Amino acid sequence: MIECGVFKRTYEEDMAFRHTALARWRIYLLLLAVVVFPFVASEYYVGIANLIGIAIIGALGLNILTGFTGQISVGQGAFLGVGAYTSAILAIRLGLPFWLALPGAGLVTALVGSVFGIPSLRLKGLYLVIATLAGQVIIEWTIGHWVDLTGGSQGMTNIPSPAIGPLTFASRTSYYYLTYAIVLAATVFASNLFRSKVGRAFVAVRDRDIAAEAMGVHLFRYKILAFAVSSFYVGVAGSLWAHYLNMISPEHFTVGVSIEYLAMIIIGGLGTVSGSIFGAIFMTLLPVILRELTGPLSAMLPITQVFNALREGIFGIVIIVFLIYEPHGLAKIWRNIKDYFRLWPFSY
Amino acid sequence: MKNNLLIRGFALVAALALIGVMLAACAPAAAPAPTPTAAKPAAPGTTPAAKSTAAPSAATPAAAKPPIKIGGIFDLTGGTSDVGAPYADGVKDFVAYINEKGGVNGRKIDLIGIDYAYKIPQAEEAYNRLTTQDKVPVIMGWGTGDTEAMAPKITKDKIPFMSASYSEHLVKNVQTNPYNFMIGVTYSDQMRVALKYIKDNYKGAGNPKVAFIYNDTGFGKSPMQDGKDWAAKHGVDWVDEEIVALTALDSTSQLLNMQKKNPDFAIIQETAMATATVLKDAKKLGVKTKFIGLNWASDEKVIDLAKDAAEGYIGAIPFAFISENAPGLQEVKDFNKAKGVDWNKHNIRYVQGWISMKVMAEGLKQAGDNLTGEGIKAGLETLKNYDTGGVTAPITFSPQSHKGALKMKLYEVKGGKWVPFTDYIQAIE
Structure with a gap:
């Protein structure tokens, strides 16, 4: 079973999505696991899986912008808000079905994202962080104060669940399949994006923008395009979130959410599709696991009192630990494990 | 090189385990803090x-x-x-x-x-x-x-x-x-009772002028519209609204704004912390407005925090104090x-x-x-x-009403204590 190399004899093989049989089978197995999951897990865990799915789409979006194109954004929370509120407003005020509200939310968020991406042509690194932070604050303030449209601090309730004819996606299990269908599409698109000209241009911009420009990459176009594609993903995630919770408030889209998403892609692995998935799973499960751990302890200790503070603290520690010991994130750890077993026992 | 990566991987796992240990270590250390x-x-x-x-x-x-x-x-x-x-x-x-x-x-x-x-x-x-x-x-x-x-x-x-x-x-x-x-x-009924008290006890000419101090949450805004409607219907002038955050430690700018409208009364819809802040700042600025707090703005903690600034403060409260x-x-x-x-x-x-x-x-x-x-x-x-x-x-x-209690009392702070000065009263529309 030991391989000594991957040989490609045709262009089709070279262009294949996955190169080895093992890698292909792993994907089939994963898909099967995703389909079977709601049959074996309790409703509560299906609910968590839904949140993970939504986070995966959002994290993919941020990773396209920050991980692949190198444009750091802390406006993620606000862009999620733009998507969620657009979708809710389209569905409630205009009575559009979810199937139109979802892409509508994606497009509006893409537009807003590209507007806030314009400063990226002049600003890099820390300066861009501050510019996107300004975007976050402006959008958050607008959502909170445009009371007629958004309901202000009380938010919006009664956001309808998606429906096709008599079939509604109101239960957690039905929403699970809807979410993961979109996750699948988003993942495949993102994976393929970086095998295309546009994706390569994104990576070139990240690695050295001046060199990229010298090679003929139109910086302005590709930076704005990165903001647009990324924001489209985030808008779709926001829309899914809104129709899943059936209610939203400005508190769902604070700068804390932006930081959480940045943590997701840092822990998962910057500039990898699988990293977005690992990161989303890890960051969504962390508070759940912490709560499960603190539950039994709270009978003896007043730990529920400090749980919320503890959660933030642990997030911080985890990010620091990853930055020190594995800056390439969970995706890299997974690759190390694969390499170890693939080449074992002759790992040199 | 490969080995090195593996070591790093294991170091990471060890570090995560360390977090777990710290979490456990954290817990007893945090124990004395809460009540x-x-x-x-x-x-x-x-x-x-x-x-x-x-x-x-x-x-x-x-x-x-x-x-x-x-x-x-x-x-x-x-x-x-x-x-x-x-x-x-x-x-x-x-x-x-x-x-x-x-x-x-x-x-x-x-x-x-x-x-x-x-x-x-x-x-x-x-x-x-x-x-x-x-x-x-x-x-x-x-x-x-x-x-x-x-x-x-x-x-x-x-x-x-x-x-x-x-x-x-x-x-x-x-x-x-x-x-x-x-x-x-309900907050709206508390508000109506407070407004009725204002209407009945106002001695000056014309309509009494009322300001509303609240926080920008569902809680703060809940009775606002009903209060405005009541005021318009019964001849109370609703002159000003000021936002003071629940955790605010300073409210001078809001109170200075409010003073420009010179209200005779101000109704507070906050919790203890923000209410005490408002009362203290009002005393500091020499604001003559009489303050009336709804349920959550009126408790023993307000007196503890605001001390003598709470003297004469009125509360519209549906519950009995422990005293x-x-x-x-x-x-x-x-x-x-x-x-x-x-x-x-x-x-x-x-x-x-x-x-x-x-x-x-x-x-x-x-x-x-x-x-x-x-x-x-x-x-x-x-x-x-x-x-x-x-x-x-x-x-x-x-099956027709989930409102619970309908009546409440008005209290005033006298000598650092809440003293009721009405019997149970019910709000009128």
Whole structure:
């Protein structure tokens, strides 16, 4: 079973999505696991899986912008808000079905994202962080104060669940399949994006923008395009979130959410599709696991009192630990494990 | 090189384990900080030890019946924790009290409390956990913003939800919100009573001028429109609105703004912290306006924090203070005495939590063995003029109204104490 190399004899093989049989089978197995999951897990865990799915789409979006194109954004929370509120407003005020509200939310968020991406042509690194932070604050303030449209601090309730004819996606299990269908599409698109000209241009911009420009990459176009594609993903995630919770408030889209998403892609692995998935799973499960751990302890200790503070603290520690010991994130750890077993026992 | 990577991988795993250790180490270190009441287990009925100590006095068949699970969504660390933490203690202590007495219909109550830090997303998360993981049939809730946001879900899931939010939106129409209950007088009614007092006691010429100080949350804004409508209808000039955040430590700019309109009265819809800030700043600036606080803005803590700046401050309050001689407070006093807790360190919020849970327990008792959401709702709706021993006005729920108590008293701070100066009064539209 030991391989000594991957040989490609045709262009089709070279262009294949996955190169080895093992890698292909792993994907089939994963898909099967995703389909079977709601049959074996309790409703509560299906609910968590839904949140993970939504986070995966959002994290993919941020990773396209920050991980692949190198444009750091802390406006993620606000862009999620733009998507969620657009979708809710389209569905409630205009009575559009979810199937139109979802892409509508994606497009509006893409537009807003590209507007806030314009400063990226002049600003890099820390300066861009501050510019996107300004975007976050402006959008958050607008959502909170445009009371007629958004309901202000009380938010919006009664956001309808998606429906096709008599079939509604109101239960957690039905929403699970809807979410993961979109996750699948988003993942495949993102994976393929970086095998295309546009994706390569994104990576070139990240690695050295001046060199990229010298090679003929139109910086302005590709930076704005990165903001647009990324924001489209985030808008779709926001829309899914809104129709899943059936209610939203400005508190769902604070700068804390932006930081959480940045943590997701840092822990998962910057500039990898699988990293977005690992990161989303890890960051969504962390508070759940912490709560499960603190539950039994709270009978003896007043730990529920400090749980919320503890959660933030642990997030911080985890990010620091990853930055020190594995800056390439969970995706890299997974690759190390694969390499170890693939080449074992002759790992040199 | 490969080896190096592996070592790094293992180092990471070790580091994660270290976090786990730190987490464990963290916990005992954090132990002394919170209040002693919280140090008690949330639901003694769940621990085997507590069960065995209670068993000899309770009837033996009781042991066969499973406990009643009740969800709790509390604010222990957020914006309203100044009033939320004692409220949660009151709820927990009543559960301990009733479990010592053998529970409800021979069943222990198992309270699963979650702190949501006054954040709507976390309340949502807590609600989902309680309804899908713990499968509770009923929830003791807290804030206005989160309860109003979750109201459609509560209706859909048929979970009776006793909120500590007395927002009129939640009980205005029993058809739209059939599962929301509250024991208190609604904020809007508190507002109407305060405005009526202003109208009746204004000595100057023309209409009295009123300002409203609130916070930008569902809670703060809840009675605003109803207050404006009442003022317009009965000849009170609503001249100004100022936003003071729940955790504000300074309100001078808002008060200076307000002074330009020169209102005779200002109604405060905040919790203790922000109210004390407003009263202190008003004294500092020499503001002549008379302040009237609605329920959550009027408690012992305000006097503790604002000291003599609270003198003459009026409260529109549906609950009895712990210093009052209400017979309904005796059992609470006795319970705390037996536990060796100083009664005077509690306050009106603790009593509020206790009495809310007590009313809920009465509903559970009436529901009998039909402990589904619908059954408990029907049980609560049988309560007619339920006597709380002077802690509140009599409480009535029916299929037409989930408003609980309808009457309240006005209090004034005199010599550092809350003194009632009216009998029970009911709001007029």
